[in-house]
Amino acid sequence: MSVAIEIDGKRLQVDPGMNVLEAALQNGIYIPHLCHHPDLPDIGSCRLCIVEVDGQEGVQPACKLTVQEGMKITTDSPRIAAQRKLAMELLLAAHPEDCSTCPKYGRCELQTLIQYMGVSATRMHTRIKGFAQNNQNPLIIHDMNRCVLCGRCVRACSDLRGVGVLQYNKKDMETYVGTLHDKLLKDSGCRFCGACAEVCPTGTIRDIIEYSPVEKKDTLIPCQATCPAHTDVPRYVRFVKEGKFAEALAVVHEKLPFPECLGRVCAHPCESECRRGQVNEAVSIRNIKRYAAEHGSNDLWKKNSKHLPATGKKVCVVGGGPAGMTAAYYLAKQGHDVTLKEAYPTLGGQMAYGIPSYRLPREIVAKEAGYLNDAGVHVETGCRVTDFVGLKQDYDAVLLALGTHKGVRLPMQGNDLPGVLVNSDFLRSAAMGQPTGMGKRVIVLGGGNVAFDCARTARRLGAQEIHLACLEARDKMLADEEEITQAQEEGIQIHPAHTFEAIVGTDHADGVRFCRVKSFTFDENRRAIIEKEENSEYVIEADTVIFATGQRTDITPEAGLELGRGNSIAVQPGSGRTSVAGIYACGDAVYGTRTVIQAIAAGRDAASEIDKALGGDGDISEVLAPVEVPDACIGKVEGFGDLPRAEEQFRCAEARSDNFAPISAGLCDSAACGEAARCLQCDLRFRITGHRIWSDYMDEKEGAAQ
């Protein structure tokens, strides 16, 4: 049943119960309005939307007027125009006159209304409120001098979110929006969802961080934007909060095939950018993913997983690390006949032969590598390819995901003495249970995560004295803080700010001669400028020295492919095409040693490009989890801002340092859902209906008329 009304002579059939403003806007008739927001209850405070109704006295706010059968409405008349102008004058009486200094300039709804109504803001300005801008809160700025008391923020906080932190306060006869007793948002139970900033029509309540409209989503959901694979972090975290682990796992699988591996070893750039970190501590995103992967059923994502019909095209992927496995997996799902050739006995690359098993148990790598078989990839392990170009005879496309498996020896005296090892060989031998050549006193040269993997592996293999030295100062070391702390707990002696002068010894390494570094910077050409401390030279004795100072791709110019810096494979930016037609490259072999998640992202890109080259559309996206509508009403949680981060459970140093059993148990059952509930749900505000200005309605009207 609809209701027949007439607006400005136009006959309309509208839904009963709606107000006149909504009815007009829905039908392309613009009525100025400010305090109205489609997601919020109307209060009729700004009076810009006033209209006349045939047979009724005076004017009335259209947002508070329910449609009635036969109602005839006029949206513009001399009386309406005069009263609207008066309403605007009242709004602007204490508003700053100069819009150009406002960070919301160009995106302010009030500014567009001033333009639409053709009024001069300057003429109407009568007083200054004199509030100090409140920069005390994380994420959000309150500048009550710009407030026109439309009340949207208060309604968003209470009616939409059910939080109710914002309210009207009064000071020196001036009404303003604030919290009870003007407490900080964090002390008031704020959830920092950003709804207030989202609905504010002026520059009054706004995000501290500034962004252009195109940057908005990436800026305000930085966890997803920073993830190289763009995993929908808020969505899977919310599923974990609700105890829906299979759904959470399916969300992760929409972007990558190895959630459990990443739950253990992802470098989690998402956590570095997590906005909760500005409130107190970042959400433990990696561990939440791990919990979902360990507790969620695989049935859901497998049931929804796509597999396109066979294309008849053959692809060979060389290299079974995270990049190669990811590319092979998605190419097979696109319907191509994919063969994956791996030189070592099992799949995994650095996940199996670089990262030690105490961080990433091999059975997890094997389990998730098994998804490639499910996808139909023909896996050939123990198959070292030497003639890459020759593969073109048998395949329509070849992808080289060779990784960086060759350790680098720095050019220094003694670097080739017996007892001098390189990171990759050492870690691979340890992983394969083969002799490493390590003695009892070990020095690791390097300060990144791989150096710590070497040092901690040496500890577990029985080394009695382990030193780790690097050029960087302690606070500039490249390894994760957690790695450094745990290594120290395991008795590894760390020597930051040291130069490596020489490996001493005649027929075997006997130690390393170091100098202490006074300062270490880079010049404008990224050349290292090192100032040594005078007379600081000294030797640490050892029978084993391990270079952990970088890795390269094991390829030579004889392979017939153009090589780039650091022995990388040169590719066309964006396409992954090498100098040889039909041969692509991706991952560490292209850009140097990076993280597992970056390799996975590179594998996805390569799969998409190759699919396009083979006649597909390159669309490897999948919807594996149900598309949910999250509850907008998140409610108040006392002390929400101070809820501490749930920490990963590690075994103590004594229990872990002489064996390769997993060192971490992740989050305990009682902590996982609670940790997920700490998420600010930064994505929720993007479900709030976006504001439309008068020109949008005009454009729509013109579009409909054409």
Ligand code: FES
């Ligand atoms: Fe109707 Fe403000 S929009 S009174």
